Amino acid sequence: MPKFDLGAAWDDSMVLLKSHIALTSTVAAVFLFLPTLAVSWFGPVPIEPADTATFEQIMTAARTSAMQAAPYQVLVSVIAAIGGVGILRLWLSRTGTSVGDALVFALKMVPTMIAIQLILGVGLGLGAVLLIMPGIAAGGGAISVLLLFVGGIALVAILLYLWGRLAVISPALTDKTLYNPIAAIQTSWQLTRGNGWRICLFLFLVTLVVLIVAIMLGGVVAIVAGTGEGVGRILTGLVEASVAAVSGLVTTAIVAATYRQLASGDGKDIFS
Template sequence: MPKFDMGAAWDDSMNLLRSHSALTGTIAAVFLFLPTLAVSWFGPQPITPADGATFEQILASFQESARQAIPYQILVAVIAAIGGVGILRLWLSRTGITVGEALVFAIRMIPTMIAIQLLLGLALGLAALLLILPGAASAGSVVGGLLLFVGLCLLAGLCLYFWGRLAVVSPIVADRTLYNPVTAIREGLALTRGNGWRIAFFLLLVMIVIVVVAAILGGVIAAVAGTGEGFGRLLGGLVEGGVAAIGGIVTAAITAATYRQLAVRGPDDIFK
């Protein structure tokens, strides 16, 4: 398998961001920015534990906040998936394609994308169960604590590795019109064989930059406008939506560039 070139992938991702910039920017605004903004403005706010709350009360507050947020996050994820696959379809199409055609295609692929996420979620859950259960079962002892630590480290390593190995699954679905989720996952693993850690490291670097920028902006907004209701929430929602849109489209460009680099096998496979 060819070795993944991070420099070439970054250059190609910048080229993709410049191509169809008006069209992809509009899609990102509608399908990435606006849903995140709407949830930030009108969705449930995290529950803040009372002063002096016990650990159990704090945990219960986090659990209730997560329970309230799940329906909104699922809706945002589905809408974002439509926009993401539509953008990938525009970038990876070897022939002319309109925004409408790209979005119609993305809507048709929603069941496939949901099935892929469910399969990967089940695999992650099984891995977590196998790696964490031995330590959790022996909680309270030195051996149990060590087993739990080792299991968590192995789980983090596996997640990072397969993040790289599965990075091109969405571009594969967008380019090859694969409706079978198992086939899409298998093709993604085959295409990234021997390059999992390189791709994961590349994605991790980009993600760190996005998280740092988001944290800085969030801190500035909190210091200037506060985090409560009113102007602080409105301004924070704008920043959150902007970070979601920019982060989503940059990540899509990187995965598309990675796929373009690894998928080319001959003159007939050259992307325009």
């Protein structure tokens, strides 16, 4: 397999972002911006433990907040996935397609996307158990801590590698109309052979930049308006939704550009 070119992929992602800009921006606004904004404004408010709370009370509050937010986050993720596949359909279609047709296609792909997430989730869960269990089974002490540390490092490394190897599942199933989740996973695995770490680095660098920008904007809003109810929550929601929309659109362009390059060898002779 040819080596993945990060620079070429970035340039191509910028080209994709400029194409169909009005249509893709509208889809991103509806499927990425608005759902995140709605949850930020009207969803459950995270529980803030008292200043004198113990560690156990803090963890209990965090678990409760996570459980309350989980259904909303799942719904937002599904809606975002529909929007993402719709945008990919607009970008990767060789014959051209309308927004309506792209979104109908994305809706048809929802069962496949859910199945892919379940397969990967179960697989990663089992892998995590296998890596962590030796440390737990050791029963405490220095050996147990060492085994848990090694298992944790191994798990992080595997997750990062899989991030790169499975990065083009969505563009692959979109371009090839793969309703079979296993076929979509296999296609991504084949296309990214020999480039897993390079693709992971590419995605990591972009994610890091997005994270830094989000933290900076969130910090500015917290200083200006606070994080409580009222203006603070309104502004925080707008920032979160804007970051979600922009980062989602950029990430979609990046995985699409990565797929274009890997599927064609140089990314210049297809999907034009």
